[in-house]
Amino acid sequence: MKWTDDRSDNVDDRRGTGGGGGGALVGGGLGTLIIAAIIFFLGGDPSSLLSSGGGSSSPTEQRELSSNELQIREFVKMVTAENEQTWTKIFAENGMQYQPAVVVLFESTTQSGCGTAEAAMGPFYCPADQKVYMDMSFFKELQQRFGAQVTEFSIAYVMAHEMGHHVQTLLGTTQKVDALRRSGRYSEADLNRVSVATELQADFYAGVWAKQTDNREHILEPGDIESAIEAAEAVGDDNIQKRSQGYVNQESFTHGSSAQRKEWFMKGYNTGDIKQGDTFNQLLK
16 A cells, blocks of 8 residues: 555644543444454343453553554544545545544553453444544454454455444434434344444445545555455454354344445445445445
């Protein structure tokens, strides 16, 4: 992936500053709750595990960031800036105004508007404070436990997916899905299908971002799209279930299969058109 000269100020780097704190379950993200995956996919509620984890974690000691960590910060600032520029342009073309999200870099635990953020959750977006939370150790897990080769662009894809959730919040999709969940009128299987549609739309938006950003900045290099697809497939529900519990239960899917994640990312990339991403009508017929 080619770097640009753009940098965003909307990056809050909390690494090396200590952490901790308690809270409640945090909303959806691409990470699919790595440590809580088995409970989650077996139909249980991982909120007790996730909310209690922060209280039992000891704060990290304050320290200076390494040169590699500082380089990661620069990369995240660049990708954040490219998300802001691309989505500002897309929103303006559709008669809307884009409001940037803040990206929080942390290690182990930190506090979010949705409760305690933990590394075990993987990267996620919190609608309550409109921030993306990322512990970079997720990418080591992605490579070692889920079989994806991590590249700069696979990290950019993960960020773009979480920014896709921010776009959903700005467009009101997140609020409609939340209201549907709270209504009590739908079965768990129905709500899982809604969750899949929500996550696949975020993958679609990530593909749109990749296409439009490359059109503007020529960031893509050979193999970049393939690395994003590999990351998307690695965190497909079927792949995670096979690795965590040895079998696949499609009714408990919440993020989509590996094939679906590839399909919708590539649809976003191939069309570059935000209007082509109505996963809800496609998947909930």
